Amino acid sequence: MSRWGLTIPLTGVPLTAHRELVEQLPDLGYTDAWTAETAGADAFTPLVLASQWAPQLRLGTAIVPVYTRGPGLLAMQAATVAELAPGRFVLGIGASSPVIVSNWNAASFDAPFARSRDTLRFLRTALAGEKVSEEYETFAVSKFRLERPVDPPPSIMLAALRPGMLRLASREADGAITNWLAASDVPQVRSVIGPDVELAARIFVCPTEDAEVARGLGRMLISSYLTVPVYAAFHEWLGRGEALAPMHEAWAAGDRQKANQVIPDSVVDELVIHGSVESCREQVRSYVDNGLTTPIIALLPAGGDPFEQVRGLAPR
Template sequence: MKRWGITIPLGEVPLTAHRELIERLPDLGYTDAWTAETAGTDAFSPLVLASQWAPQLRLGTAIVPVYTRGPGLLAMSAATLAELAPERFVLGIGASSPVIVSNWNAAEFTEPYRRNRDTLRFLRSALAGEKVTQEYSTFSVNRFKLERVPPVPPSIMLAALRPGMLRLAAKEADGAITNWLAPSDVPKVRGEIGPDVELVARIFVAPTEDVDAARALGRMLISSYLTVPVYAAFHEWLGRGDALAEMNELWAAGDRKGANAAIPDEVVDELIVHGSPAECRERLESYVENGLTTPVISVLPTGGDPLDHATSLAPR
């Protein structure tokens, strides 16, 4: 099945104003709606609404941090969505970043590989309805059992950027979730998980033919994200270390404006999809042709109505 996803909510559009669009998404050719969790909406609430507005859609979180909820609460939230959207909910979990985990949520960001692995294993047991008493390497659980076990446990996918986490996703999860990829990067990521594992990627799309505006927006996003150590290491692994070295140096020195200016046009054009709706759709298709299972569009604010942009970016 060919998949085509979109990130909700769109920009600053009120949640309730999404109803008409979400009801239309299946007819437009979308198969999936995915959320994120940083400092906007939580990852679950928009999907609760979407589960009632468009029962045909697969719904996913990309991602819920494993540190910002206790294991039991994370299982309860996932079980609730799985009950509302049986066999249509994907729980995407991941380490997130020290900024979100420590600076904003007062949690300790330690041992991300082990914490992801332990949380994944706990959720497998809990969402199957088992009573869990277990000493994991990064936390312990004593006699936890869901009171409302979902009729079908949700799929669980793991956010992964580099080989270790990608291999964990392939071995123990139901798929891998990543972002900040160019189409040419997909085969390298795919090579770590094998041909049959679902690979989901959020793709940032600026639907505008104003190249300068798209690149300016792209530079701000790239410098904000790819200077984070985990993303810097990811792009070093992908082969962009030299291209992004000056940006990282200037950012570390506190020169934000200089860091933005140091990002080559070619890097922006690789990582940000921009152009007319038809050009954007063609570029999105190139991700799939290179081995991506599920592209998830994230519409960037380029002016105009984001609900209209979502319609124009639908597959044809």
Template sequence: MGRWGITLPLTGVPVLHHKDLVAELSDLGYTDIWSAETAGSDAFTPLALAAQWSDKVRLGTAIVPVYTRGPALLAMSAATAAEVSGGRFVLGIGSSSPAIVNRWNAADFTEPFKRTRDTLRFLKAALAGEKVTEEYDTFAVKGFRLERAPEQRVPIMLAALRPNMLRLAAKEADGAITNWLGVNDVPKVRAELGTAELAARIFVCPTEDVDSARALGRLLISTYLTVPAYAAFHDWLGRGEALAPMHEAWAAGDRKAANKLVPDEVVDDLVVHGSVAQCRERVAQYRANGVDTPIIALLPTGADQFELVRALAPGA
């Protein structure tokens, strides 16, 4: 049936409360658990726990910023995750955003493409057990070697939104992870990535209350798509004109107006909503259009989130 992923932890649910759900996931048809890292849980701890609760699902970070940990620490974290999961771990890395990197973690957000490329090259060497002494364009490492390199090769995937990063993912990594993507956008992304694995986080809001779903979608879109990298991504995808009024209001400091100016058709493209059955069918369309690993990001509706995860399983 192909891959079918879920983003954990669920919104507002403590990490340790996921144990029983994680144990069920593979029987429900889920193949993957992917974490995220913004201002809630870190990316690695939930996956280390999930590795003990399920011995079948693949575990991935989507994504870990390349600025907020030193290169050696990132390699150590990845090696540990690979060890505790028995080789089921995929390391997803990316540049993240100026807010997370600079404003929240006091790091310089400079040359994101080069920093991601350099981190990828370092990690490939370090996780292979090599001793690394290298002057990269954006940092230098002298004499680092993992004390215990992973027994199996750790796949590395890149957060990629536009052609340069997608091509880097295709050439030097094991695939790409993308975000805020419409079903009909997939072929354009796939054309740049080629045959490498494409994972996509898909925001799913299982409710037939269209107004509520769109209201939540507009809030998220006006927050995320005003980040420069996402703005450029949607310019490339062809939504520049539709989103121009939102960007103008946001730049003027009018957040409420920016929210209201997100067109319904953009929300409907980027946020899956409707009945559970309709949502499940729409996620499957992403896979049919070229996404290898759809990763559901469940948006809160007030319903029991655990039951929604079960209902959104591919075999439900």
């Protein structure tokens, strides 16, 4: 049985106003609530609230950057949420991007694969309650031990796009979290991590039957995200290099408007679900049919009541 997740908080909805909806999620069929961390709410605070509003939900971060907190602080925050949601918290970590890490948080975006691997290994030991004194490749920790270890320790999942990171997630983490892929891409990702590893993905859903509105929003998101080098390489691996080449050329030339315009409709329709609520729900289900374990719906604002849209997107 697949899980069914929702990204919180919803765009434009105050954090405290989510209580009514979050309390309803388990009865609607949602199993998970996940957060993200860019420049809005941090990844942990919404989950603290959700842990008290809906104790049945599994809670996860997708993702927390490995650079923007020290290793010890990251372990402390994870242990705190795990204490509030015993056995129901998943710590999703990942490299993030140079914009978030360097431009916004004044940290060096160096050796992302090694930093992710080292942070994963540190967290495994620290969240088990052990004292950590270790010289990792990308950082060192001396005599750190959590004052409030949790039992059981939280699961740890790794943000992964291409084979190297996907194999690391399969080998050393409790699963992989991916992003910006089509339902038809899931088998390719699944073939790398194997059949028995949890695979989660944030899926962008724009519940409107006005295709041009949905595609306009989708194009802005795609040009913002898929021009980031790691996502560009991901889609090259998935086979969209040629389709996205005009976008990359326009973006590199500084023509943001043209970069949006030259993204093919077919690519937008693959990566951003739109249509009626019923159609959107079935398109999310197609990811599960193709091998995704945990779809995480990210609701895009397209007019209408977002709470009603979330209710309509619940699994049937």
